[in-house]
Every structure is written in structure tokens, then in C-alpha cells.
Amino acid sequence: MAEMSDRSNLLLHFTANGAYGPGGSELLVLERGEGPYVFDTDGRRYVDGLSSLFCSQIGYSYGEEMAAAAAAQLGRLSFNTNWATAHPPAIELASALVERAPAGMAAAFFTSGGSESVEAAWKMARQYHLANGEPQRTKAIARDIAYHGVTLGALSFTGVPRFKEPFGRPAIDTRHVSNTNSFRSPLGGEELTTALLEELDRAIEEEGPDQVAIVIAEPIQNAGGCLVAPPGYWQGVRQICDRYGILLIADEVIAGCGRLGRWFASDHYGIRPDLITIAKGLTSAYAPMGAVIAGDRVAEALRRPGVSLLHGITFGGHPLCAAIALQNVEIFERDGVLENVRRRGSYLRDRLEQKLRPLPIVGDLRGDGFFFAAEMTPDGGEGRFESDQVARLVREIVPRLLLERGLIARADDRGDPVLQIAPPLISDDAVLDEVVDAMRDVLAAAGDEIGLTA
Secondary structure (H helix, E strand, O other): OEOHHHHOOOOOOOOOHHHEOOOOEOEOOEEEEEOOEEEEOOOOEEEEOOHHHHOOOOOOOOHHHHHHHHHHHHHHOOOOOOOOOOOHHHHHHHHHHHHHOOOOEEEEEEEOOHHHHHHHHHHHHHHHHHHOOOOOOOEEEEEOOOOOOOOHHHHHHOOOHHHHHHHOOOOOEEEEEOOOOHHHOOOOHHHHHHHHHHHHHHHHHHHOOOOEEEEEEOOEEOOOOOEEOOOOHHHHHHHHHHHHOOEEEEEOOOOOOOOOOOOOHHHHHOOOOOEEEEOHHHOOOOOOOEEEEEEHHHHHHHOOOOOOOOOOOOOOOOHHHHHHHHHHHHHHHHOOHHHHHHHHHHHHHHHHHHHHOOOOOEEEEEEEOOEEEEEEOOOOOOOOOOHHHHHHHHHHHHHHHHHHHOEEOEEEOOOOOEEEEOOOOOOOHHHHHHHHHHHHHHHHHHHHHHOOOO
């Protein structure tokens, strides 16, 4: 572990920076990775049960292969923008993504990360409506608790008030509707679907159907803990968007690039979006990169004579990053990465049910593919912890126990408290067992510390 003097010049992201140093917490400093494991500066091994924040899809043993792809590209062309010019890796990667995207997707725009992808998708949607003579469409519909990014446009869509309030009035007028957490709803199945769709329709009517530009949502919502939509939900959302001329954006920054066993989570759930945002796993985090995949009608509007796309990112589509992303695509297909998730996803679900469901602190288990969350409750049911207990669990007890148990996972309270996992997509049954066993031990110990009994 590193001392304060080692990191006093570094500001950590989404972190209480003053919590580390003399008299405070030790800072975990990771210096090496191998397969699904990472090692700190003291040589201790951790299983990366979160894929380094949903990014390291193929783990940490492809560095030499990625370095060779990077070196080959740097030897040819170190940099070129996609501003009225292009380069082969960007063209090839765009084609590779469109080929693997849901039917009806037509073009790719490259960014440097997830927030930038969401921001770009909004601006592309606005230009689509402008091109169609509807400049008044300036509003968005998003879901409660959902997280869509930190730039001011993406932050507008984010449904977590404490992330937004310090920065003033949202840049985009956004209405939030209910998320799809069936555990916290008295309704289920078709009744829940009907209620959610009626709420969405009502919100659009109240905001003015000709004022709304987009509906943005994650295929499986991360914040709140791996929230999956009930049957028929996505088909209903598509019908509502079509009825009112609204574009549907699938935010796949976390759920895409193999997390659910397909390149695009929209395919997994039968969603037909107009725009898809991706990042994180596009390069398996061997380089920073994101993208927006545009559907036929959006791409057509942006390609009309006299229309210029009024958005650009200097390093978006960097040739080095594109070359690494192309190598990532090759590795996925050569090594059967997507097939591994599809083959082992049910095994992971079953092991979580067997090991975690009996614990008195576990109220719900939910998720899909290699992406699951356990919601922590005081009664193993629908009860809720007091706010001070939530703070202790999420900020003190669970993080400490995770490190002690050698598991990197996420304790989160953007909603009710959850412990969340997203193992590398190359994990075999033994690694998944290791993740689940550690998760069980952490939750059992956390229940004991917070005062629960079996």
C-alpha cells in the first residue's frame, strides 16, 4: 500500500481525497495484472471482480499482443484526426462495429470515453431534429438513479441528484421517469411493464411530444444495481418513441462490448435503438476509446448536402486506439470471448443464488451475463437500512472486507445499497467460484458487523 507522500500530487476520481494519508485509509495502488488478477505494490493478489470498472473485458494478459498492434500503428502513422480526414484503422473499426451492431445501424463516430459518447449522441440527435425542421426538440427523457456521465450534457441525463446539484442548473432540460427495479415495485411482469410505459407516455405528453428529442436508457441499468427491464418493456419504449418522433438512445457504455455475451446489449434484449453509446470495453481498456453508433435515419440526416456535423473531439478515433480496438475485436472472436460469457452466465447466476441468497443481508440478486448485484437489506427481504447504516456498509465495512478477502468489487448506494460484480469476460468456472465465494464471505461478515443474525 502507498503512503500519502506517494500520491499527494494525484487527485483521485469520485473519491474523498482527504480520506487517505496519515491517520487515514491506506491507498490501494495496483502495479501489475495477469489474467483476471491484479497485484498491488506489496505483491498481494486480488481477483478483479469488477473488470476495472467494467472495462478490462479480456483481463490483463494480452499486453504484448496489444503492444505489437500499437507499435505497428505508431510505425506507420502516430496520429491523425477524423476532422475532414481519416485513417485506415478508424475506417476499418467503424465497419467492424456496424457489421456487429443491431440491424439498422449505419455509421460510427469515435470519442475518447463514455461521457463523451453520451454527449456526442445528444448533439447528433439534436442535429437530426434540426435537419428535419424540428428545432424545438430540446428536451430529454431519462430514468431515475441512472448514471450517464459527468460532462454537463451527460450529467443532465444522470438521475442521481447528489452528482448534479453542485454544478447548477442542468445544461439539458431532462425529465426523469421510474427505472425498472422490480424488487422495489409492488407490481411485476406485465403489470410493471404497463405501468412503466404509461408513465413514460404521460411524461412525454406533459413535456410536449414535439419538444422531446430523445429517450436515453441503459439496456441493463448499472446505478441501482443491475436493473433488468420486465418483458415487453423495450418493445413498448420503441413504439412510444416512434409514435412521437423521438430518438431512442441505448447507453451501452457498461453493458456493451460483450458484458452480456453479445457485442451489443441491444441485441441481447431485442432493443431497436437509433443511437448506441459504447466505451470501456471497446478496447478492453488497453487504450481509452468510445463510440456512438448511429442508425440509418440519423446517419442519413447528417449526410445530407449542406449539413455539417457540428461536433468533434481531437483524439476521438486516435489511430493508436483504433488499432488496439481492432485487435480487441480479433481477440474476442479468435478466443471465443462472447461464447464464454454465454456459456458461463447461467453458471454464475446459479452460484450466486446458491451462495448468497441464504445470507440474512441479501434481499435481492439480479443481473445478466457477467454483470450482477446483490442488494443489501436488514431482513433478507424488502426492508431498508437506515441512512447511517448504509453509509457504514458502503463506505467503511464492505470496502475494507473486500480488500481483506482479495476481491475487487463495488459497494454502491446510488439507490439502495448493493454489492456489484462484473468479472472479466475470460473468466472460467474456477475464477467465477472465487469471485462468488469471496462475495459470500464479505456479505456474511458485513451482516455480522452491522448486527444481523441468521
